[in-house]
């Protein structure tokens with residue numbers, strides 16, 4: 001049993017939980033995730049570690065309420081327990097001294113990216129973070145992003161005049177300055193469609209672009225193949241070979257989008273990928 | 282017993298032998314395709330005794346030799362003949378700790394029953410059904426006894442994986458007085474018995490009872506713990522454990538590698554079965570995990586896994602289920618009984634064909650399989666007939682759900698985090714004739730050394746490793762490495 005030590009509401013339908021899970025905390029690295037099973041009849045659902053305390057034996061994650069499990073989770077209180085937690089799963093995010101790194105985040109990525117930013121900062125990178133949110137009300141965790149970034153660009157729809165820029169617009173501006181103000185690496189932990197757009201924007205410039213791919217998972221240990229995606233034409237499992245992948249090597253975006261359409265950002269969607277035509281859960 | 286009585290008795294029994302076995306009572310196909318309850322209901326006491334009486338108690342004991350763990354088959358059957366089920370159970374328990382499971386899932390037709398003397402004339406004694414009967418009797422009458430544990434040896438053993446191999450080693454070593462911890466990556470113990478083999482073939486209650494039995498022997502079970510992530514093998518050996526057993530199975534699903542295989546609604550059998558059996562998607566929404574399946578399901582493969590996937594699909598409400606296998610029925614590796622059950626349940630078999638592509642419906646869902654017909658070559662040196670494609674014989678099968686069931690290989694996680702563990706090019710862990718690996722103090726057994734075999738072979742290998750481990754742990758020659766300061 002994994003007791004809940006702390007709970008915080010970060011915004012509408014966004015929560016942070018701190019859970020006692022010493023085995024996970026002891027080995028956690030930036031970009032890794034855990035799998036949670038709320039009770040013996042529960043689903044196995046993955047969440048990215050947003051913080052941990054190896055000595056205190058606790059891990060944090062931030063989640064958006066999107067469906068039955070996360071709704072149930074939102075009702076849990078400090079002192080309640082979670083039946084199962086397993087992790088840290090997946091490979092850590094690759095961190096080195098790259099130079100200028102542009103990070104794109106949205107949704108839970110806003111919190112889940114923080115350990116990666118911290119590690120990148122620890123390696124003396126210059127960091128520009130672009131954060132996208134539907135509106136100011138649903139923008140959370142800005143302070144942590146600011147703490148570990150040299151510059152934070154906010155993309156919300158109510159930036160002053162009611163129709164603000166998108167994260168992809170912000171990135172376009174930065175790319176226009178490249179190579180005068182070179183970008184050495186792009187890391188994205190945001191909606192799938194935005195990650196696709198980012199990949200296509202950086203591809204012609206050959207800027208290494210790394211994405212946190214989160215296809216639907218079941219076991220999270222490489223046993224079921226639910227999380228497979230095409231990387232350079234071969235099958236890779238996001239739970240063991242990822243979740244971080246070289247975006248320019250990922251294929252079959254249409255299939256990935258159809259499988260996980262719920263986070264679709266209408267603004268960057270192409271007509272044929274509209275969620276209304278997608279039959280996947 | 283006088284010498285004059287014996288031949289007479291034999292003559293009597295010879296005359297009485299029924300060449301047909303007592304049929305297994307089963308749920309009727311039209312009924313069972315709507316539920317996940319066990320198909321085979323099991324013998325009654327009368328049926329079991331009647332079937333046991335078919336045994337000639339012949340001197341050859343071929344059946345025993347056909348059994349991978351050498352159960353004293355004639356003896357336990359003789360006990361059933363006398364109606365002494367307690368004795369029958371104790372004879373079984375001498376060699377197997379999982380009779381309720383083996384009786385249900387062993388491929389008896391290629392093991393003990395194949396060797397049965399009667400099989401030359403007609404139907405062999407239904408050894409598996411009798412084994413199951415005795416195990417169920419013991420369980421239902423709460424007769425399961427916890428064997429006495431040997432005096433504590435002060436030695437600690439780590440068992441990695443809680444499938445049949447891990448459960449066997451853990452039980453054996455606990456009984457011998459060692460302190461055993463069993464690590465399991467998933468949230469439920471049992472390995473394939475829990476996540477792969479469906480409820481209608483092996484009720485999960487039976488599996489969990491076996492797990493409880495092992496826990497009652499004093500074995501500590503740690504679920505949600507992945508070795509290679511939470512602890513490396515070296516960490517376990519250096520900090521706490523004197524010896525370690527690897528029973529992590531072969532859980533990595535193989536795919537065909539044909540175009541379109543990443544389309545939606547294309548499942549690996551592992552995902553389909555895990556959702557259905559481990560996560561109980563057939564009880565959704567009481568259980569939170571859903572499973573999405575269309576109406577026309579196609580399963581690719583011919584083994585137990587393919588049969589299980591196809592039969593789950595029937596029960597989940599598919600309109601039609603087709604199995605595509607590249608060889609013919611004769612070569613199918615699945616248990617005969619399950620092939621027959623599948624046929625009764627209306628599953629259609631497409632032999633001598635294999636998919637070469639999966640086609641999209643335009644919205645990234647699979648809509649059809651492009652297949653090619655195969656022909657079998659003349660038997661090669663090994664006697665095996667290879668399937669080869671017949672050029673120009675391509676054809677289309679319309680489908681909205683595909684379940685790829687080609688087999689599995691060991692998960693590379695342990696090997697990749699244990700550089701001094703020797704593996705073969707198929708990823709299996711290399712062991713000697715006692716189950717010892719190339720790494721000191723580490724033994725292995727089950728699918729991780731075979732690449733995928735049977736429950737009983739996993740148990741046999743585990744048993745062999747357990748006795749070697751016990752010998753090592755009690756030989757006194759070993760040095761205990763003190764916990765690092």
Ligand SMILES: Cc1cc2nc3c(=O)[nH]c(=O)nc-3n(C[C@H](O)[C@H](O)[C@H](O)COP(=O)(O)OP(=O)(O)OC[C@H]3O[C@@H](n4cnc5c(N)ncnc54)[C@H](O)[C@@H]3O)c2cc1C
Pocket residue numbers: 033043045046047048049061062063064065066067068069070071108112213214215216217243259260261262263281
């Ligand atoms: C490696 C990994 C890390 C993740 N990290 C986080 C995290 O830190 N915080 C967080 O809030 N969520 C995270 N997710 C997504 C999270 O697992 C899903 O939101 C969750 O499973 C939804 O469960 P549910 O029962 O509440 O909703 P469901 O009913 O299962 O789903 C509701 C909606 O969410 C979508 N969804 C389902 N699974 C996923 C998925 N894997 N990724 C994205 N969308 C999904 C569905 O399409 C559906 O529209 C992560 C997913 C993966 C694979």
Ligand SMILES: Cc1cc2nc3c(=O)[nH]c(=O)nc-3n(C[C@H](O)[C@H](O)[C@H](O)COP(=O)(O)OP(=O)(O)OC[C@H]3O[C@@H](n4cnc5c(N)ncnc54)[C@H](O)[C@@H]3O)c2cc1C
Pocket residue numbers: 386387388441442443444445446447464465466467470471472473474477478506507508509528529530531532554585586589616692694695726727728729733734735736737739
């Ligand atoms: C669908 C299906 C049907 C089958 N039907 C039959 C049948 O009818 N008859 C028959 O005899 N055989 C059958 N088999 C084969 C049989 O189930 C296997 O041969 C047997 O289960 C192997 O046992 P094992 O203990 O070696 O491995 P497994 O049963 O695979 O157990 C391994 C366990 O180790 C755990 N594990 C893996 N990696 C780690 C790690 N790093 N850390 C911690 N734990 C880990 C896994 O989660 C798993 O629980 C079937 C197999 C399948 C998949």
Ligand code: FES
Pocket residue numbers: 216217218219220221222223224225226227228237238239240
């Ligand atoms: S989630 Fe099952 S293989 Fe990745």
